[in-house]
Amino acid sequence: MSAIGEAMRRKEDPRMITGRGRYTEDINLPGMLHAVVVRSPEAHATITSIDTSAARERDGVVTVLTGEEMAGDFAGGIPMVWVPPGVEIKTPENWPLRRGQVKHVGDPVAIVVATTRGGAMDAAEDVIVEYDPKPAVVDMEAALEDGAPLVWEDFGTNRTHEWSVGGGDVDAGMAEAEVTVERRFVNHRTSGAPIEPRCSIAEVRGDKLTLYSTTQIPHIARFVFSGMLGIPEDQLRVVAPDVGGGFGAKLQTYGEEALVLALAKRLGRPVKWVETRSEHMTTSHHGRDQINYVTLGAKRDGTITGLRVRILADMGAYQQLLTPFIPELGFPVMGGCYRIPNIDLHFTGVFTNKMATDAIRGAGRPEATYWIELTMDRLADELGMDRLELRRKNFIPKDEFPFETALGIFYDSGDYDGTLDKLLEHFDVEEFRAEQERLRGEGVYRGVGFSTWVEVCGLAPSRAVGPSGVGLQAAFWESANVRVTPTGSAIVYTGTSPHGQGLDTSFAQIAGDILGIDPQNVDVHHGDTDQGAWGWDTYGSRSLAVGGEAIVRAAQRVQDKAKRICAALLEAAPEDIELADGKYQVRGSPDKSMTMAEISGAAHIPPNELPADIEPGLEESAFYDPENFVFPFGAHACVVEVDAETGKVKVVRYVAVDDCGPAINPMLIDGQVHGGVVHAIGQCLYEQVVYDEDGQLVTGTFVDYALPTAAEIPPIESDRTETPSPVNTLGVKGIGEAGTIAATPAVAAAVLDAIRPLGVKELDMPMTPLRVWEAIQAAGNGGGPEGGAA
Amino acid sequence: MSASVHVEVTVNGERREADVEARLLLVYWLRDHLGLTGTHVGCDTTNCGACTVHMNGEAVKSCTVLTAQADGAEVTTIEGLAPDGGLHPMQAAFMDKHGLQCGFCTPGMIMAATDLLSRNPNPSDEEIRHGLEGNLCRCTGYHNIVEAVKAAAGSGVSA
Numbered sequence: 012m013s014a015i016g017e018a019m020r021r022k023e024d025p026r027m028i029t030g031r032g033r034y035t036e037d038i039n040l041p042g043m044l045h046a047v048v049v050r051s052p053e054a055h056a057t058i059t060s061i062d063t064s065a066a067r068e069r070d071g072v073v074t075v076l077t078g079e080e081m082a083g084d085f086a087g088g089i090p091m092v093w094v095p096p097g098v099e100i101k102t103p104e105n106w107p108l109r110r111g112q113v114k115h116v117g118d119p120v121a122i123v124v125a126t127t128r129g130g131a132m133d134a135a136e137d138v139i140v141e142y143d144p145k146p147a148v149v150d151m152e153a154a155l156e157d158g159a160p161l162v163w164e165d166f167g168t169n170r171t172h173e174w175s176v177g178g179g180d181v182d183a184g185m186a187e188a189e190v191t192v193e194r195r196f197v198n199h200r201t202s203g204a205p206i207e208p209r210c211s212i213a214e215v216r217g218d219k220l221t222l223y224s225t226t227q228i229p230h231i232a233r234f235v236f237s238g239m240l241g242i243p244e245d246q247l248r249v250v251a252p253d254v255g256g257g258f259g260a261k262l263q264t265y266g267e268e269a270l271v272l273a274l275a276k277r278l279g280r281p282v283k284w285v286e287t288r289s290e291h292m293t294t295s296h297h298g299r300d301q302i303n304y305v306t307l308g309a310k311r312d313g314t315i316t317g318l319r320v321r322i323l324a325d326m327g328a329y330q331q332l333l334t335p336f337i338p339e340l341g342f343p344v345m346g347g348c349y350r351i352p353n354i355d356l357h358f359t360g361v362f363t364n365k366m367a368t369d370a371i372r373g374a375g376r377p378e379a380t381y382w383i384e385l386t387m388d389r390l391a392d393e394l395g396m397d398r399l400e401l402r403r404k405n406f407i408p409k410d411e412f413p414f415e416t417a418l419g420i421f422y423d424s425g426d427y428d429g430t431l432d433k434l435l436e437h438f439d440v441e442e443f444r445a446e447q448e449r450l451r452g453e454g455v456y457r458g459v460g461f462s463t464w465v466e467v468c469g470l471a472p473s474r475a476v477g478p479s480g481v482g483l484q485a486a487f488w489e490s491a492n493v494r495v496t497p498t499g500s501a502i503v504y505t506g507t508s509p510h511g512q513g514l515d516t517s518f519a520q521i522a523g524d525i526l527g528i529d530p531q532n533v534d535v536h537h538g539d540t541d542q543g544a545w546g547w548d549t550y551g552s553r554s555l556a557v558g559g560e561a562i563v564r565a566a567q568r569v570q571d572k573a574k575r576i577c578a579a580l581l582e583a584a585p586e587d588i589e590l591a592d593g594k595y596q597v598r599g600s601p602d603k604s605m606t607m608a609e610i611s612g613a614a615h616i617p618p619n620e621l622p623a624d625i626e627p628g629l630e631e632s633a634f635y636d637p638e639n640f641v642f643p644f645g646a647h648a649c650v651v652e653v654d655a656e657t658g659k660v661k662v663v664r665y666v667a668v669d670d671c672g673p674a675i676n677p678m679l680i681d682g683q684v685h686g687g688v689v690h691a692i693g694q695c696l697y698e699q700v701v702y703d704e705d706g707q708l709v710t711g712t713f714v715d716y717a718l719p720t721a722a723e724i725p726p727i728e729s730d731r732t733e734t735p736s737p738v739n740t741l742g743v744k745g746i747g748e749a750g751t752i753a754a755t756p757a758v759a760a761a762v763l764d765a766i767r768p769l770g771v772k773e774l775d776m777p778m779t780p781l782r783v784w785e786a787i788q789a790a791g792n793g794g795g796p797e798g799g800a801a
Numbered sequence: 802m803s804a805s806v807h808v809e810v811t812v813n814g815e816r817r818e819a820d821v822e823a824r825l826l827l828v829y830w831l832r833d834h835l836g837l838t839g840t841h842v843g844c845d846t847t848n849c850g851a852c853t854v855h856m857n858g859e860a861v862k863s864c865t866v867l868t869a870q871a872d873g874a875e876v877t878t879i880e881g882l883a884p885d886g887g888l889h890p891m892q893a894a895f896m897d898k899h900g901l902q903c904g905f906c907t908p909g910m911i912m913a914a915t916d917l918l919s920r921n922p923n924p925s926d927e928e929i930r931h932g933l934e935g936n937l938c939r940c941t942g943y944h945n946i947v948e949a950v951k952a953a954a955g956s957g958v959s960a
Binding site for chain 1: 822824832833837838839840841842843844845846848849851878879880882883888892893895896897899901902903904905906907908911926929930931933934935936937938939940941942943944945946947
């Protein structure tokens with residue numbers, strides 16, 4: 012009986028469905044104080060004075076501190092870790108509390124510590140900060156114009172960096188093209204918006220600090236914050252308890268985390284900070300915010316000859332952990348699942364007076380699939396070719412993997428026709444077109460959009476992504492420690508840090524199978540830097556493909572030792588011991604067998620028959636750095652209906668066929684696809700972080716920032732094909748970001764298909780009722796808005 | 802510091818008395834004073850529903866109820882939904898149908914869903930989706946939440 016492949020119910024659930032989860036905000040420590048941050052209401056200003064005297068006098072207030080007053084608490088500011096060889100990235104100082112200047116609304120200027128949270132909030136209102144406002148620049152293209160206000164005057168420009176990558180000869184490719192399509196795309200700014208806001212608690216005992224935090228990256232956080240505080244790493248423990256969703260927003264080293272640590276150290280008492288939702292919208296990093304100028308050239312028969320893309324990316328005012336790298340993260344798959352011989356990509360980063368952008372679910376890849384897929388649609392239309400036929404013509408064929416792209420990237424495995432074929436088993440295009448035609452006659456506008464997507468994930472490999480690769484100052488291997496207890500349970504420590512993905516379950520399935528232990532008796536531990544080995548945490552759909560493989564290797568070593576012990580006790584050769592039906596048995600003699608509990612008992616309380624060269628105990632570790640990324644792929648179809656009178660878009664049907672290799676737990680895969688697709692539907696139709704022209708945030712709450720609710724969303728139909736990756740022994744790829752990467756072009760193309768008869772050819776996301784209605788009106792008044800609505 | 806108010810509230814079947822700040826929201830009394838941390842705060846503006854509890858048998862968002870308003874009321878939180886220590890059928894259905902991922906919205910979602918079935922024991926998919934539109938989930942895309950509510954309805958659940 013194999014647990015791998017089973018839709019095993021989650022080990023996480025019993026505590027969560029009964030209210031016994033333990034999220035960071037649930038933790039209250041003896042003597043704990045509460046911190047509230049005083050934030051800038053100005054988008055760009057010089058701080059002329061801060062008067063904390065009234066706040067300090069309030070009952071229960073312990074201290075009020077400004078950036079200058081805390082200057083001695085920090086050996087360094089929040090780091091940005093991308094150092095691409097030969098490229099300078101303008102990176103301003105990024106202190107947890109600002110010193111002298113504020114650069115966006117919400118910039119932290121002081122912190123109040125009191126005995127109650129309410130008391131700290133009251134006192135924060137009494138901190139009087141005077142500002143001398145300066146002109147703000149909000150639009151990234153305006154920020155690059157001569158004479159634009161400068162976010163950082165010392166740099167003399169708002170241009171943060173330029174980075175290029177390419178392959179083949181794109182000029183020759185374009186010269187060869189018989190048809191060229193060009194379009195400007197806007198990938199607007201969004202928020203990760205996990206339902207759990209951020210929260211951080213620091214406590215000090217002796218010289219040891221502990222940080223409990225809503226983080227995806229406890230190991231990286233210890234590395235960074237020990238450096239920022241100037242303390243040795245052994246003096247800092249970081250714990251990520253149950254984390255209520257991340258979506259990239261918690262892949263960050265935030266100033267508030269450093270502040271509670273410094274305050275606990277100063278005050279000798281635990282300090283807690285809880286983010287309000289408005290703070291989340293204002294100061295948890297945002298995502299996307301790119302403008303893409305795309306040119307695609309092809310022969311008349313549809314053969315693509317070249318792709319040129321110029322990407323402008325809005326960094327906001329600071330460089331957080333990975334800010335400037337996020338647009339570039341998508342580069343390995345910017346040619347999509349197509350054979351494109353000549354590619355030229357150029358990236359320009361821009362400062363504006365807004366919160367920093369950084370990784371949000373998909374991070375660089377959703378932006379890319381959006382413009383690749385919609386450009387393919389445009390090319391098909393230009394050629395008068397069926398959109399799916401054009402895709403098939405350019406798909407990298409199944410038998411050419413591993414396939415080296417023009418960018419020198421090796422796609423590991425793929426069967427793009429296979430997922431599209433399966434999609435079309437679920438979705439009958441001809442039937443839809445007939446229905447569409449019939450409904451149009453009744454004034455009902457339905458449309459379909461497709462996305463045949465590929466993404467790059469499983470971050471790792473260190474050689475490609477690290478200092479001697481693209482230049483991230485980190486490595487990306489993973490670690491695992493697998494221990495069998497004397498009575499035959501297993502404890503698995505992983506260096507990844509799941510926050511909703513269900514890895515307690517899928518990792519238990521993997522380890523259980525290899526060890527011969529019921530997964531219900533495999534306890535998976537993570538998210539505590541004082542347990543297990545160093546790891547590199549959870550993001551970039553890496554946990555299974557990298558962390559899971561580390562578990563495979565550690566568990567395999569335990570199995571090997573278990574076989575040696577079993578062999579010694581059954582007087583057989585180790586190579587004759589096999590694991591079958593949960594028992595270690597002599598090959599061909601199933602009556603001679605031991606359970607893992609018996610073997611582990613012998614490992615921990617060794618009988619004299621056990622040879623002296625077998626060490627006691629049953630525990631092994633492994634570190635794993637893959638040779639390559641993994642490249643999940645799939646084909647999605649979306650059907651929408653547009654109310655031409657109101658502009659309201661309703662998603663009628665969504666079908667997703669994805670391939671992330673062999674399923675460890677198909678139920679978890681479907682769940683990831685559902686959530687990822689709906690995240691993208693939100694991005695395409697509803698969600699947008701909006702700043703006004705003065706840099707004031709307009710979307711500061713869930714009243715203004717519209718997450719999709721159950722009422723807007725149809726059932727998500729999902730199916731799979733399974734093409735193994737040759738990169739790891741499980742053959743697995745990531746699926747956590749896939750839906751979000753795949754879905755925006757399918758939804759957008761469906762909207763455009765629906766309203767094409769009304770004369771609308773282009774429209775930017777988010778396709779809100781107002782935008783759709785305006786586009787229909789503009790088109791109806793003669794001449795469609797080529798550039799889409801503003 | 803605002804004035805204090807004396808309240809007597811039956812929480813999960815147990816009578817509780819306290820003098821609380823007049824401005825104290827019910828969710829913070831439950832979490833910080835009674836230690837019932839299964840009820841969560843996600844948005845501060847009554848949009849997300851992570852704080853949903855039952856008050857006198859109806860779902861309320863406890864971030865928008867003052868503790869003082871709950872004086873004399875019966876309040877049920879996720880911890881009290883299955884008082885015998887087992888699982889309420891809705892809790893079991895959420896687990897069986899994979900209706901949760903990070904689990905943060907889950908207690909509020911389960912409390913809203915049981916309230917929905919108490920008013921409408923056999924809702925259509927559409928009615929379930931509209932019935933839960935006051936509760937946000939970022940992980941599941943709602944698909945399996947709807948499946949869970951359907952399964953629980955099929956098993957004849959009412960609050």
